Amino acid sequence: MQPMSDFNPYTYRDSGDFKVEPVNSSGAFKKFEVSFSSACPTDYPQLDTVTGEYCLPNTDDKPPLVLLVHGVGDTSTVPCRLLAGALTKSGIASLTLTMPIHSRRLPAEMKRDFYSLSAQDWYNLYRISVVNIRQALDWAESRSELDSRHMGVAGISFGGYVSAIALGLDQRLRAGALLFTGGNLEKLARTRSSRKYARYAVSDELYRKNQSRYMAYVAEVAARGFENVSPPQLGYLFDPYTFTPELKTKPVLMMNALWDEYFPKEAVNDFWQASGKPRQVWLPAGHATAWVFYPVIRRQVVDMFRKTLLR
Template identity: 30%
Template sequence: MRFSKSFRNWSVVVGTLIILALLLLKSVFETSTCFPVSEYYGYDKAIPLHDSVRMATDTTDFKLFEVSYTSVHDQSVTALLSIPKNQPEPIPIVILMHGLGDRKTVDYVEYGNRLLLKNGFAVLRLDISDHGDRKKEFYDFDLTGPDKYWTRNIVSQTVFDLRRAVDFIETRPELDSKRIGYYGISLGGIIGTVFCGVEQRVKVPVIALAGGQLNLLYKQDALSGEAKNFLSIIEPLNFVTDISPRPLLMLNAKNDEIVPPTMSKLLYKKAGEPKEIIWYDAKHRDAPLDIIYGDGLSWFKKYL
């Protein structure tokens, strides 16, 4: 009888510990959605774009235009528009976005631009807010440090800029605004998940080397409501479900030291169908360009 009573007591203790552990895990992996975060990215489409399009290069295979337009918060956005020649119009288009600290003309984006052009897609490349031609004074990009509001604004502003990019695409008769794809790399992938979640006009998203659950970056403070609330408007997990039923492809590195694979797995798990994830035996910066772009290209050819 003593043994049975002791066993029951231990069962209660163990059961309590299990419940506490589950609640702890729920707290860690639950994102903050205390208000409808997608509404944050609403804007007045009636505001003029004041767009400018200037021919930069005219070759036998493609035309390259320098583009600028006005975004939300009176921001001036710089972009490059590449249009292949000898293609039936309107031409499907892919928005191609770079990663942190880079620009629209960085080598790996140039590679993707050439590949997409060669396969009959127009390409629009933007500078992320405070990058490239838009760079002013660059602070420490850190969501947990003293420049965290500046850091968050880079992400949220670029989502607005991308939505206005779609408005710009709709003004171009040579571009097929019903067949818009998105290919975002690293920070461009994180931003793109939010963007594609709120922007239904993008039909086929490809997200490379990105993930979700940004509050994990806070380490010991990851559980705090303050961290999750602060990140809510840029947390990919709060937006990825809204991509479905559009087909989502995620491309990730097994040994990624910048975006931990756990964050990529969490994002993929939260996404709705149809979806696919491909893993490369690589680190963040040495993923094979020909393969990672080739897989994205195959996705666009299948669905866009």
């Protein structure tokens, strides 16, 4: 059970109704489906059930666990499953969660107008996502076959947003891989080249004023702690940049694309610097085409977690 806080929307009271069902097994690993009730109840039944694919290496040792968190679009689960197989071969267990933005969970009315969701809608999706990640850590701590002292998270795009927040909030996460993502949502919205989302159109003067106010808030969070600072606006609560003071304290791998339509290099570099300049790998690609370099991504991610989680 997590304590409640006025300024921390990611606290929760866990239901603890975890279920694990075997799916199949091979010579290298066993596969299970994990399910549990979301600790953020809503008016939409499909949002309130969380499922995940759990891959466990066949080993006599207790393996560490990496949570794999997909981005927008169901196809984003494909690289998660590929990475799950690669991690398992290295002796690391994985749990690929089905997030609220997956078609299985996203309410129909949100699907219809996905690129025009309100700030409140996004706040709810971020909150549910981060709380579901933290619930998965609760589940892992209950599993005797896992070494729950050594857990990490890898997130792709939107999954990277919520993984960064969880990594900054939860000390049970020892390391993270943030793939094709960034922070400072206002700057990303102003500088991205994608036309799927409406361009963030404000005057230069107002933009600079907003950025100054946000950076003052982040500095106060660094000095006093996230739970002790009242946010001037709702978006600050779900901006990964808010959590960079804590990201500095943990091993992080960032992988980004030079011509990413959603995460421009300038904004990504600001996030990288604020996060303590962790290891960063740039790929000559766009947001989706970066997966052409999957062998490079796989090697970097697996090596990172082998060095930080395997003992």
